[in-house]
Amino acid sequence: MLRLSSFWPAHIRVPTRIFHPAVVSALVLLAGSIDAAALGETTRPFQIGERLTYEVSWLDLAAVIAVMEVAPTEGARGEAGARLVGTAQSTPIITKFFPIDNRVESELDLEALAPDHMTFRRREGKKQEDIEYLFHQKEGMVTTVGEGTTESFPIPAGTQDIMSCLYYARTRLPPNPGASLKMNVYHDKKNRLIEVRVEAVETIEGAWGKTETLRVLVILPSYGLFMNQGNIRVWVTNDERRTPVRMKAKIVIGSIMANLIDGLENRDALQGS
16 A cells, blocks of 8 residues: 655555555655754744645545644643644545545644644554554653554654644744755654755645745655655745645656645634634
């Protein structure tokens, strides 16, 4: 199966048993420096209530509909926290061969912009898997619970998960072509240092109309969570919201494209509320 990677949460998949057994793994807009004891007073570009919907396609075939939203926490954190929710469901034509119904939830500390807790409910074909990560950021440890085992691993300060890194990146990504930043993402019992480079300012067109964007190149590890089959790029709006509107990743056969199809207008309403 193909795991769509970098610049997008890892719950978003396209079944390559139908297509090709290459792995790109988890499209997440990755940027920012994790060597940060304090993140400063940067204004967050995302707000509670934001909801973004994407169509993920391969060779012009719509394969997955993915939704990412920022919900209020249900615990005691109140305004100091947010619940990041990502879902991915296969389209009807793909469901006939390989149904996908994945869900990721990440509890984010809005003050530190780092995750406290993440759950990943994976339903892909006949595979069913539930994984839970408990981040102990101050202690520099993460506890992984899944498949009947509980294990702990060391992590660098400010480590992100596969969902929170998108929102951290939107906050910390400088809008300057040539800027290069790094962050650590923990997944599948490993720390992954990811580098991101801002390539250019570019105007592109889609369901949202024409908009000026930052074109960002992700430099991925060659093995493990990511398999570098070529360049992966993400386009984010060149404004205070830094909304991801498009992703393109080369794979062994063709490329994968993810386009925003709903949510850009809603974000502006939230901004004014």
